[in-house]
Amino acid sequence: MTTPTTIGTGHEGSIREQVTDYFHRLRSGDMGALPALGGFIVLSTLFSFLNPYFLTKLNFANLFTQAATLMMLAMALVFVILIGEIDLSAGVTSGVAMAVFVLLVNKMGVNWIIGVLVALLVGIAIGGFIGYFVAKVRVPSFVVTLGLFLGLQGLELVLLGDGGLFRIETPQILSIMNDNMPPWAGWVMLVIALAVSYGMGLWDRNRRKAAGVANRPAALLYAKLGAIAVGGGVVVAILNQNRAVSIVAIQGVPIVVPIALAILWIGTFVLDRTRFGRNLYAVGGNPEAARRAGIKITMVRLFAFVTCSTLAVVSGIFDASRIGSVDASAGKSIVLSGVAAAVVGGVSLFGGRGRLSHAAIGAFVIAIIDNGLGLLGLPSGVNFLVTGGVLILAATVDAVSRKRTGGSLR
Amino acid sequence: MDMPVIELTGVTKSFGPVDVLKGVGLSAYAGKVTALVGDNGAGKSTLIKGLAGVQPYDSGEIKFAGNVVNLHTPRDASLLGIEVVYQDLALCENLDIVQNMFLGREDMKHGTLYEGVMEREAAKTLQGLSVRTVKSVRQKVSSLSGGQRQTVAIARSVLRNAKLVILDEPTAALGVAQTEQVLHLVRRLADAGVAVIIISHNLVDIFKVADYISVLYLGQMVASLETTKTNNADVVGYITGSKTYIGDNS
Numbered sequence: 001m002t003t004p005t006t007i008g009t010g011h012e013g014s015i016r017e018q019v020t021d022y023f024h025r026l027r028s029g030d031m032g033a034l035p036a037l038g039g040f041i042v043l044s045t046l047f048s049f050l051n052p053y054f055l056t057k058l059n060f061a062n063l064f065t066q067a068a069t070l071m072m073l074a075m076a077l078v079f080v081i082l083i084g085e086i087d088l089s090a091g092v093t094s095g096v097a098m099a100v101f102v103l104l105v106n107k108m109g110v111n112w113i114i115g116v117l118v119a120l121l122v123g124i125a126i127g128g129f130i131g132y133f134v135a136k137v138r139v140p141s142f143v144v145t146l147g148l149f150l151g152l153q154g155l156e157l158v159l160l161g162d163g164g165l166f167r168i169e170t171p172q173i174l175s176i177m178n179d180n181m182p183p184w185a186g187w188v189m190l191v192i193a194l195a196v197s198y199g200m201g202l203w204d205r206n207r208r209k210a211a212g213v214a215n216r217p218a219a220l221l222y223a224k225l226g227a228i229a230v231g232g233g234v235v236v237a238i239l240n241q242n243r244a245v246s247i248v249a250i251q252g253v254p255i256v257v258p259i260a261l262a263i264l265w266i267g268t269f270v271l272d273r274t275r276f277g278r279n280l281y282a283v284g285g286n287p288e289a290a291r292r293a294g295i296k297i298t299m300v301r302l303f304a305f306v307t308c309s310t311l312a313v314v315s316g317i318f319d320a321s322r323i324g325s326v327d328a329s330a331g332k333s334i335v336l337s338g339v340a341a342a343v344v345g346g347v348s349l350f351g352g353r354g355r356l357s358h359a360a361i362g363a364f365v366i367a368i369i370d371n372g373l374g375l376l377g378l379p380s381g382v383n384f385l386v387t388g389g390v391l392i393l394a395a396t397v398d399a400v401s402r403k404r405t406g407g408s409l410r
Numbered sequence: 411m412d413m414p415v416i417e418l419t420g421v422t423k424s425f426g427p428v429d430v431l432k433g434v435g436l437s438a439y440a441g442k443v444t445a446l447v448g449d450n451g452a453g454k455s456t457l458i459k460g461l462a463g464v465q466p467y468d469s470g471e472i473k474f475a476g477n478v479v480n481l482h483t484p485r486d487a488s489l490l491g492i493e494v495v496y497q498d499l500a501l502c503e504n505l506d507i508v509q510n511m512f513l514g515r516e517d518m519k520h521g522t523l524y525e526g527v528m529e530r531e532a533a534k535t536l537q538g539l540s541v542r543t544v545k546s547v548r549q550k551v552s553s554l555s556g557g558q559r560q561t562v563a564i565a566r567s568v569l570r571n572a573k574l575v576i577l578d579e580p581t582a583a584l585g586v587a588q589t590e591q592v593l594h595l596v597r598r599l600a601d602a603g604v605a606v607i608i609i610s611h612n613l614v615d616i617f618k619v620a621d622y623i624s625v626l627y628l629g630q631m632v633a634s635l636e637t638t639k640t641n642n643a644d645v646v647g648y649i650t651g652s653k654t655y656i657g658d659n660s
């Protein structure tokens with residue numbers, strides 16, 4: 001202990017005390033992504049018993065690309081769900097942005113990088129539009145974005161024409177979901193992830209030390225790094241093996257993985273360590289308290305919607321890369337799965353609680369249901385029923401745990 | 411007597427045709443607790459909201475430490491060192507004690523939140539107020555009792571070096587022991603040189619903690635009394651309107 005404090009900071013004490021504290025928090029209802037992780041393990045075990053193909057290397061890699069689009073969209077939605085709002089138009093926003101992209105690149109011969117930038121600008125503009133009506137005019141986000149959900153579908157039809165379908169002709173976009181990094185690059189990616197985690201850990205510890213407050217035992221940092229090394233190592237090792245069914249080798253970590261990880265890391269940094277992130281949680285927890293504390297809640301809400309729509313466009317890029325084309329219904333059906341992924345992962349629909357990693361884990365749960373049931377050859381109706389059931393279950397867990405932690409239901 | 415930290419004269423506020431404040435005067439002094447009492451609807455909360463800058467007055471003069479000032483936004487008020495602990499607690503339950511105490515004015519370093527320093531200052535402030543019931547400054551507010559939440563809200567105003575702290579019914583929802591704790595805290599706050607205005611319906615509490623009592627009756631300040639020179643019955647008389655200041659105070 002560096003300061004003679006009688007009021008602790010939660011960082012004091014041995015590893016054993018830290019672990020006890022952690023379980024205490026779990027019991028008080030603050031379970032985060034644990035239920036989703038549990039569901040993920042149960043479902044994987046179940047599906048690997050039911051279908052021998054489920055555990056193959058090829059399907060393992062497929063899971064990553066299947067989850068990637070959903071994960072990006074769910075992470076986008078976290079920014080608005082955190083402030084107690086919703087964006088039902090996030091999917092079609094990505095569709096409109098990609099429609100603009102294909103028109104620019106395929107029809108007008110614009111450079112693909114400019115195309116991507118313009119698509120992102122479309123996202124920013126739509127987010128600004130929603131944000132204006134929700135934050136300034138105070139129209140409920142449910143209504144604004146439901147209106148846009150319909151309106152933007154119309155815009156897609158206008159842009160691409162009824163039944164219009166454009167192939168993605170940019171190899172760089174196609175390779176995001178369809179190509180893999182060379183095996184050595186997968187290991188480099190893991191080493192970078194470890195180095196960044198270690199660097200951030202050290203940085204935090206040094207800053208706490210400089211401020212004169214207690215640090216958790218360093219062993220906990222090493223345990224976390226060890227977990228990343230082992231978990232990440234297993235994943236990279238599997239993905240680096242040849243998973244082809246024909247003679248042409250397919251191996252390596254899909255290119256989308258480092259892109260998604262980088263966005264996850266930057267987003268988490270913003271939410272945890274910047275004032276904007278803190279303000280999002282405050283507005284989600286109690287907007288009136290945030291306002292009285294001098295936070296410009298209108299701007300916070302506006303930026304939340306801009307961030308959501310912009311990240312939604314990234315999910316649109318992933319989707320277009322995977323399918324290889326953009327049509328007039330792009331992004332229409334995915335948004336509820338995105339909300340489901342976030343909620344299943346432990347992001348509270350009441351606002352103020354949740355992390356990007358929760359949404360990412362939730363996306364894997366939804367993707368695994370999709371993947372597993374698909375392999376079992378069940379009719380797609382069953383898939384919808386199961387996914388819907390899981391969403392209601394997760395929302396119930398959210399509501400109940402909110403009561404347990406003493407939060408009021410609004 | 412010293413110059414008041416805050417001095418209101420002739421303050422008015424109407425909502426449409428309803429005159430809620432009809433030319434109110436109020437003063438509060440450094441190191442003293444001034445109780446603001448009055449029946450429901452007398453205009454206490456409206457008077458306070460004007461001082462907090464969340465709902466400006468229509469007319470009247472506001473002097474802060476002798477200078478005429480404007481209070482149009484919460485920012486105006488907090489820049490002067492006026493902090494309000496609201497009746498409906500203005501805390502975020504999903505955030506922890508440190509995050510709430512520093513909300514809206516976090517310590518930053520290299521563009522990122524400087525958590526260590528904020529933790530240290532929060533703990534120091536709570537200790538300075540002899541708060542003993544809080545285990546860790548990283549506890550979520552949702553896990554705190556009503557009294558502990560009031561404590562956090564009061565500590566936040568101390569942390570911000572407030573010159574004037576206004577508490578709107580801080581003990582209304584509390585049990586006996588917790589009320590006692592909060593009243594102690596209010597007294598310590600004043601003893602540290604802060605001017606305190608406390609709104610309460612509980613005259614027992616007020617006689618325990620206040621130096622002065624100001625009574626608001628239907629939008630008018632009908633009495634400003636020294637606690638030691640008045641009694642329960644008189645104050646009740648002013649509150650209910652059965653007693654009037656001028657002529658009856660000899």
Ligand SMILES: Nc1ncnc2c1ncn2[C@@H]1O[C@H](COP(=O)(O)OP(=O)(O)O)[C@@H](O)[C@H]1O
Pocket residue numbers: 425428430448449450451452453454455456457
């Ligand atoms: N925003 C408002 N619009 C209209 N009337 C209001 C508003 N705020 C307060 N009032 C009225 O002003 C009067 C005084 O209210 P208030 O200041 O809350 O009293 P107190 O806090 O003393 O109980 C009440 O009659 C109330 O109905």
Ligand SMILES: [Mg+2]
Pocket residue numbers: 454455497
């Ligand atoms: Mg009131």
